[in-house]
Amino acid sequence: MRDAFVKQLTELAKKDESIFFITADLGFGVFDNFAERFPNQYLNVGVAEQNMVGIATGLGLEGRKVFTYSIANFATLRCLEQIRNDAAYHEVNLTVVASGGGFTYGGLGMSHHATEDISIMRSLPGVEVVAPCTAWETYEATKLLSQNQGVSYLRIEKGGIQIPPYPNTEFEVGKAIKMIEGSDISIIATGGIITECLKAEKILKDQGVSSEVISMHTIKPLDEDAIIASASLTKNIITVEEHNKYGGLGSAVAETIAKYNIDCRLSCISIDDVYSAIVGSQEYLRAHYKLDHHEIIKKAQALLQ
């Protein structure tokens, strides 16, 4: 996903001099080419996230389209008040990019586990929240968010599917993408954990269960229509996210179901309100915290019983 982001950023910078990228001293080797090609559109502010967002706001107020970049929580929590008071209140064109959503940097410890970011960023008025499920979505989202006059949050991970689910799939912020059609159960995911949903879908299919897999890459604004349509069809929804259970995708879907009084069952897969004191690969931690395809299958079977 990061490569897709850098690729799109490079294309944007080439076409538009007002595109400006700031890193808080992270991304070793990743932005060298960009920095060399666009020296007036690149800045490493040092390990200083609060100042990074302040500088970004100053540049944004003067008409630039700014990206700030750091790993996991440093891009958001460390400078949250600057994002709120400075960039968001002043409606600056800023895309806050956090590399390492969820347990991407699982081995590095809880400081590097971004597991509350969606909830926190979603609660800021006017801020759009996008957690792409695939590398292709990251590429598309980067472009669209740079055109958003206001603050956006882009949460990226490593790897991810490179191509759209169908040749002519259109990406729109706030518009869910149906990865697979199905009729018995809806699996709605945000972030790279969609791969676990696709794994589960295959296994469930072999068991005779037809699953609809939906990429809810945008948490805000939420595609309520997609939720209503899928829930009305299958009557069974599972949400999947590599994020704490409060305030993320599961909460957002539950709010929608309650708001429109939709007749369906809902089961949320998320982190059970803990900080991880253990480390491991993203795959290991997904399994450990019961977020992986095994858990999706179990939940699906329970719902359909």
Added chain:
Amino acid sequence: MSELSIGLAKKIRLHALEMTHLGKSSHIGSILSIADILAVLYENILQFDPRKPKLDTRDRFILSKGHSGAGVYAALAEKNFFLVDELKKHYSDGSIFSGHVSHKGVPGVEFSTGSLGHGLSVATGMALSAKLDKKTHRVFNVMSDGECDEGSNWEAIMFASHHNLDNLVAIVDYNKLQSIYSPKLTLNLEPFRSKWESFGWSVVEVDGHDHAELTDALQAESSGSGKPLCVIAHTVKGKGVSFMENNNLWHYRTAQDEEYKDAKKELEDGI
């Protein structure tokens, strides 16, 4: 030149006293502390056109110590950005003239603040933007001494000199009283001047109530020097009202009844 700015400072003080009196709001001491700085900036230093508040060539001014916002509103009204009558709405129900300075709907306010340690980074970003675009306007940021406890400022201070932002001016309202008591007792700033100098800034110390000294320091052409400029303005919190001077009660208290009359009379007479 000083005569005009001295007149403006008096008006700022009187407006702010009335605004905080009517709104029953706090921070009159902090406002009186920077009334002269604001007056010198708006009368002698800043380039602007009140009919075109977003004019590209304007100098940018940020009040980072947002709790003195009433002083900025008063200065802007006196400089014809909006009607002086509007000031009476300060702090009232439904008003956009908030206790901490806010830009929404208020022409001339460059940036909203209220949480300390935000303004300088934003001013630094604006100064960087001007450099990148080869524009010649300057960017001014007024901050408080207590505000220098915030680590974010020191991130910006390091950044500004590293990037040779000689179009950036930080003015510190050094009145030696922060929220509860003095910086010396709270978190010592000294040696303050050499802190800024060691971070790569040019530093000038002035009497923050002396209009000629302030004007000279702020007019000094720093562009080309490669160094951002810090003006340490030695000030008196509550300046102009004898019973408010150097008394931190007036960081919070609103002048009512006799206190209001006495304060108003002192400011009108010009002690």
